Amino acid sequence: MLQENYESIDKKITEACKRAGRNRDAVTLIAVSKTKPLSDIEELLQNTDAENFGENKVQELVDKYEHISRPVKWHMIGHLQTNKVKYIVDKVCLIHSVDSVNLAKTIEKEAAKHNVVVPVLIEVNVAGEESKFGVSVEETEDLIRQIKDFPHIHIDGLMTIAPFVANPEENRVHFRRLKELLLDINSKNIDNVHMNVLSMGMTNDYEVAVEEGATMVRVGTGIFGERNYNI
Numbered sequence: 001m002l003q004e005n006y007e008s009i010d011k012k013i014t015e016a017c018k019r020a021g022r023n024r025d026a027v028t029l030i031a032v033s034k035t036k037p038l039s040d041i042e043e044l045l046q047n048t049d050a051e052n053f054g055e056n057k058v059q060e061l062v063d064k065y066e067h068i069s070r071p072v073k074w075h076m077i078g079h080l081q082t083n084k085v086k087y088i089v090d091k092v093c094l095i096h097s098v099d100s101v102n103l104a105k106t107i108e109k110e111a112a113k114h115n116v117v118v119p120v121l122i123e124v125n126v127a128g129e130e131s132k133f134g135v136s137v138e139e140t141e142d143l144i145r146q147i148k149d150f151p152h153i154h155i156d157g158l159m160t161i162a163p164f165v166a167n168p169e170e171n172r173v174h175f176r177r178l179k180e181l182l183l184d185i186n187s188k189n190i191d192n193v194h195m196n197v198l199s200m201g202m203t204n205d206y207e208v209a210v211e212e213g214a215t216m217v218r219v220g221t222g223i224f225g226e227r228n229y230n231i
């Protein structure tokens with residue numbers, strides 16, 4: 001079941017790449033395993049080539065990290081509180097959700113203690129939704145300029161959580177905007193700034209996101225089924 005879901009999404013990504021004239025290797029599928037048991041992750045590991053997993057809670061990520069049968073790539077995709085950075089800074093391959101200098105400073109400090117360079121994405125609230133974390137499109141370059149010289153952080157790119165919409169086509173404009181923003185900032189040739197990751201697209205809209213240039217899609221429900229937050 002999980003295997004079929006994963007493979008079907010993988011195939012749809014391949015098809016979206018073809019439509020857009022992109023190489024399939026340019027897109028990483030992150031299986032968003034938040035709220036799901038470790039056994040689901042193990043099932044995917046056994047039956048598919050899945051190796052990237054996304055979590056949005058520090059405690060849950062650490063628990064799974066400690067108990068999984070073999071190492072995988074963990075992505076921190078949720079809002080991150082500064083006091084919890086220390087628990088994950090040496091465990092994740094990418095933090096998708098940097099949206100303040102303060103958070104970046106904390107990551108820098110903790111990464112220095114572990115002598116690692118932590119790859120991060122800047123979370124951009126591209127649709128300007130009030131309920132969402134992330135910096136505005138207008139604030140993005142300024143935030144990048146403030147953290148670009150931190151020696152233990154590398155800004156790999158940008159991430160967005162698009163609005164929940166009935167028709168995924170409605171989000172095309174936001175994905176396009178995020179890509180334009182990345183290209184625009186890259187074109188300024190700012191020292192230490194060359195971004196090539198666009199983390200955008202979830203279960204409802206990942207195909208549109210891939211057509212618009214996503215290099216990482218974060219898919220939870222489409223692989224693992226509906227989440228139950230009451231248990």
Ligand SMILES: *Cc1c(COP(=O)(O)O)cnc(C)c1O
Nearest residue numbers: 032056077202203218219220221
């Ligand atoms: C939960 C979550 C996802 C996955 O959402 P689905 O709609 O279940 O695919 C992706 N990105 C972030 C940041 C999330 O919190």
